[in-house]
Amino acid sequence: MTNLTRLLVLAISWMWGAGAAYACSCDPVSLEAGFDRAQYVFAGKVVRADHHAWLIEVERAWKGGERLARTIKLMDVYATLDCEFFFQPGRRYVFFAILAKGGREVFYHPQACNWTRPLQSTRVPVEGSEPLWLEDFIAREHGPGEQPRADALDRTSPR
Incomplete structure (x- = not known):
């Protein structure tokens, strides 16, 4: 009987803990609307991570690159x-971001x-051809992207 009681307590505890786990609930957004x-x-590599703050080396930008x-x-x-x-850290991503000061x-x-996600993790359907990686689809629609022009990490205002 004690084994049954322990098992019941364990099962209730497990179910209680599972109830606390949530997932981000999002409506689907098209790539165009997300852009x-x-x-x-932009695409970039995480060079340092510290409690939900990261330093990113920007490799190419399709939007806002002249200010990055x-x-x-x-x-x-x-x-x-x-x-x-x-x-x-060490992984490369495509980021969809906003400015915050x-x-x-x-x-x-x-x-x-x-659409923020790791590079080469998501294929986007393309009418009349094979699906493309997300970053390749963005490059097809918005050009190859540019390297960032600004040099300083601690600029106080965007250009």
Whole structure:
């Protein structure tokens, strides 16, 4: 009987804990709408991670690149919420982001419910041909992208 009681308590505890796990609930957004909604669309590599803040080496930008530094700070406004991000150092991503400023520091927020994801992780259907990687589809629609022009990480205002 004690084994049955232990098993029942364990099962209830497991189910109680499972109820606390949530997923970000998002309506689907087209790539075009996501691109329009973002202020910045760029590909880059995570060079440092620290408690939902990351330094990103921007490799190419399709939107907002003329205002991006080569290395930017990305912060997760969704940390501890259902839509929090987990970017891994050394991995490359395509980011859909907006500008955020805290005092004199310029940083960016990835947008939840948009197309931010690791490079070569998502194929986009293309009418009349094989699906393309997300970043290849963006390049096809918006050009090859540009390298960022700004050099300083701690600029106080976008150009």
